[in-house]
Amino acid sequence: MSSNALSIALSALRTSQTAIEVSSHNIANAGTAGYTRQRVDRRPGTPRNSVYGPMGTGVEVGGISRSRDSYTDGRVRSTDSSAKALGVRTEFGQRSEDAFAEPDNGITASLGRLWPSFQALGQKPGDDALGTQVLSSLDDLAGRVNQARSELGNLKINALQRLNTEVDTANSAMDRIAELNRITPAGLAPDLADERDKALDTLAATIGATSTMLPDGKIRVAVGGKTIVDGDYVSHLTVDPANDGTVNHGATGPVQLSGSAGGLQTVIQTDLANYRTKLDAFVSSMVNALNTQHAANKTPAGANGGALVADDGNTMTVVITSPSQLATADATGGTNNGAGATAMSNLRRTIEPTARDLVTFIGGTVANISRSADNAQALADAASQQRLSLTGVNLDEEMAQLISDQKAYAAAARIVTTVDQMLDTLIRM
């Protein structure tokens, strides 16, 4: 009888100790990112038969479990993946905007200085100083155009470097998952399961991979419809050497990613290309308009105007090198005929609206991406908060648990004392 009470008390002491240990572990990891609160699953001991029927045998630890659910994880991962993709697109969009330096130091500002210089030349055709002014305004304009193009080029190189880094990060996370998949699910400690979940979070954030738990407790990971981790099998991703933003999956070829790597793919393949196309279209129409008007004009010496500027799609240059080659007269010619230069300055009315279109196009595109990114980030933050409130450690809760376990321990110790006194009484009889 008394030996039963002792063993029941002992089981209570052991269980309380374990619970206190788990609480301490929780408190110790309250600030650890990716840590999941652990719980002791207590259950009553197996009943034993007695003359009065089955009787309880105390308490035992059924296991230590993590409070986590795969639905919340899925939501966090999918929202984070699109927030990361849009975030990286916003970042590159804003840097592209910086490349254009509108509204203060960009193409529109440069055009704003070009027209008055043509107009001044129209009043005094053949004046070297005014002609030089026109040529330097044109040089400045070509400089802005070339600057914007080279900045966009640099951004592309930068995006490719980032893509490589993201893919490397994803590859090492894939290796880690495969490694953890080798451990039998039963032997996978809660802390290791946390580590696997962290690696899955990383994969979702970098490449937008999704995961499924297999019946045997192992994880299968796929991206863009292609399996990258299955059990201990891993298929690494590689950035295509063509540098066009393509990422290849093992033997099966190109794969569309999401997450920050997917965002970078969009930046390289769509966003930057769109900005560049729009810029090139503007430059080509501007060069065409300037040259058409200039060719219709005559220089003070009576020669035909010819081309004023040139653009090969990469570099815009000013063809004319000397102010005397500027065609300031209209088709009639004449030394003091400034009608040609005035007509050049009137191109303002056709060219400036298209320049503003360019600025609004880029500004509008970036504004849209940035708004979507803000929304996606808000969703991701909400999902992450929700998960933290499920998986995180609440210190108050742990303290309360600690006190209750401490009291349970004290009470169980009291049982031992009581049994001891009972046995003592028995022995002294």
Place this chain on the structure above:
Amino acid sequence: MIRTTFLSHTMGAQSRLMERAAAADLASARLSSGKAFSRPSEDPGAAATALAFRSELSALKAYQSTAEDAQTRLNTTDAQLEQVQTAVARLKDLTVAAATGTMNDEGRVATAAEITQLRDQLVGLANGRHLDQPLFAGYSANDAVTFSAGMWQVNSNTSEKLVRAVSDTDSVQVNVVASDVFKAGATDAFTMLDQLVTDLNSGNTAGIHAAIDSVDALRASASNARARIGAATNRIENVLEANISRQTGVKADLSKAEDIDLVEGITEVNRQQAAYQAALGATAKSLQQSLVDFLR
């Protein structure tokens, strides 16, 4: 019930603080730059409007300087033409006096000498320049009136109009050509005056009488030219006035599109600062609180 956990609390507090700090930073950046946006994506619509106003403003400034330059040219031309009129009035007096028959040969020769002087003065006036551009020679950079191959060459390219664009819609002609100014009936003023000098020296009374009409015709064409210049000056003055008042309007519009309202900006900075400090205070207070503080 939503559990508040250590991490959800601290991370939530962190992200709220960052948001507040960013909002306070943006508000103070806007106030110190004075601009409502620093990149077009912050407000693409306002950016497009502001760019359009900037473009209009710079065009108006360019038109203003064109109009002012045209004004000085017109003023110079007007001054030249005024002197032409004075000279022609004197010519008229001399011709009428010489035609009255009471004048003797000596007087006519003296008159002829003065008329030659006046003719040279007219040639000088006809070749007047503004900033090195001949006033009455159309597109040409050469003198408007020259004497070569035994006869007077007077620039008669009336189609060579020096036109100044002074607004998107107004273009004003700022020149008259020599043949319009120095015209004396069928012939030019200088040939006519040479003939008059010959007639005076030879005592050809009929020729001197006929010259009175020619001098009248010259006077008419000179004042006609001056009237045209005057009309152009008036027109440019009107355009200039409109231009300057439009500039004031556009500046106001531009400021409305891209500048921040100072009062609003200062209020916003204070508001954001207060919100940030409140968030800091609240976070500091709530992070301290835990059951641990109360267990002894």
